[in-house]
Amino acid sequence: xxxxxxxxxxxxxxxxxxxxxxxxxxxxxxxxxxxxxxxxxxxxxxxxxxxxxxxxxxxxxxxxxxxxxxxxxxxxxxxxxxxxxxxxxxxxxxxxxxxxxxxxxxxxxxxxxxxxxxxxxx
Numbered sequence: 001x002x003x004x005x006x007x008x009x010x011x012x013x014x015x016x017x018x019x020x021x022x023x024x025x026x027x028x029x030x031x032x033x034x035x036x037x038x039x040x041x042x043x044x045x046x047x048x049x050x051x052x053x054x055x056x057x058x059x060x061x062x063x064x065x066x067x068x069x070x071x072x073x074x075x076x077x078x079x080x081x082x083x084x085x086x087x088x089x090x091x092x093x094x095x096x097x098x099x100x101x102x103x104x105x106x107x108x109x110x111x112x113x114x115x116x117x118x119x120x121x122x
Contacts, residue, residue: 013052016052017030017048017052018030020048020049020051020052021045021048023048023051023082024044024045024047024048024051024078025044025074025078026041026044026045026048029041038071039066039067039068039071040067040068040070040071040072040074040075043063043064043066043067043071043075044074044075044078046063047060047063047075047078047079047082051082051088056089057089057090057091058079058082058088058089058090058091059090059091059092060079060090060091060092060093061092061093062093062094062095063075063076063079063092063094064076064094064096064099072096076099076102077102079092079102080102083104100120101120103120103121104119104120104121105117105118105119105120106118106120
């Protein structure tokens with residue numbers, strides 16, 4: 001459960017938020033307004049916000065949809081790192097074939113049902 005909901009002091013959840021900004025590589029940008037950040041940075045802020053909640057599963061719906069190739073790669077590497085280092089389960093929807101290299105498993109959906117499964121790593 002998030003620290004704020006547990007009644008933790010503000011300094012505790014502010015510290016946690018700053019740690020998550022460091023985790024996504026934006027510690028030095030933590031005091032910037034979202035409007036002062038690039039699309040890739042904004043996407044990483046969204047990931048940091050999700051991580052602060054300490055959920056067992058992170059849902060990512062087209063996390064790179066509006067990003068250029070370079071920022072897409074940064075976000076995908078970050079998600080892969082979170083999965084590997086923090087044992088974070090990530091369920092992602094994507095239409096980008098180049099994202100396959102970052103996945104452990106792909107479920108292909110057709111007409112609202114699982115059509116096939118593909119194991120990618122391990």
